[in-house]
Amino acid sequence: MLSSFLIAINAVLPFIVYLGFGYLMKHIGLVEEPFLNKLNGVVFKAFFPFLMFWNLYNVDTDFSVRGRFLTVAVGSLLLLLALLCLTVPRIVKERSKQSVIIQAVYRSNFVLFGIPMAESVFGAKGAATATVLVAIVVPIYNAFAVILFEYYRGGDIKPLQLLKNIVTNPLILGALVGLIFLLLKIQLPASLEKPISEFSGLTTSMALFVLGGTLRFSSMRQNRRYLWPVIGIKLLLLPLLVTLLAGPLGLTNVERFVFLIMSGAPVAVSSFTMAANMGGDGDLAGEYVFLSTLVSLGTLFAFIFVYHSVGYIA
16 A cells, blocks of 8 residues: 555645745746746647547557447446536536536546556556546547537527637647547657657646646635535545445456546546636636645545455455
8 A cells, every 4th residue: 555655645745846836936936927928828728639649659559448338438427427427507607617627527637647657556557448448538628628618608509600719729639630640540650659659748847837826825715615515426426436336346456446546536628628618617627726735635645544344456
């Protein structure tokens, strides 16, 4: 369990360092908000496509997982989205917050948490299972995020215009190109793989740096009635439901664990970037990323400890 705890710490602490560094640079006056806003746009339009491409391009196609598991994981995600779209607008009236809250609940940082944690606990089999699910789930995350922000930014949007906005979204374009390369098994030369990999590696740290520099703790106090209920649902309720339902649904221990991380990982960093660029409440989205990343260190460790205690982790 110590190794699992260390994996959780190693996954979370870099996020805190990037956030803190951005906050410090803004606090001492080395960067200003107009610069950070401009950089945020660059990260969204130029760097996130590399991240999305690389995540799919880099999947090992030799691995396969059960269709039952993929059906359960994707079906539960779509069901959750439907429930959120039906309930959140009835509770929260501000449209700029509706899309952000829905995204905070359904969209996790599965890319950065799922594979290393699954590999730490279940070895190569866990890593392979998580990798395949990441390749399927991340495009769904992004497609629905674009739809949500386009719809909730206000006004009626024509279906063709909405489709155009979805298809031309930088994250979707990166994922589509990565999927094409994956399915056609196109191999890039090493001279191109290296810069693409490095651009991809820069994305999360730059996004967190911008987020740290634009965090406003005064708005966090104002938003507390939106923050803690959503954090509780995201990091406690959803993983608990996954834990209780995995057995009756026929999932193996490896599949149950990967499903847990998919549901209980903190809010995706890219949710802040998308909200800030697509008419959502960027402050609230950033606060979800910040708080969920901090709290997840404790919640993920607690679930891993319980899983080991009841025999879900051999």
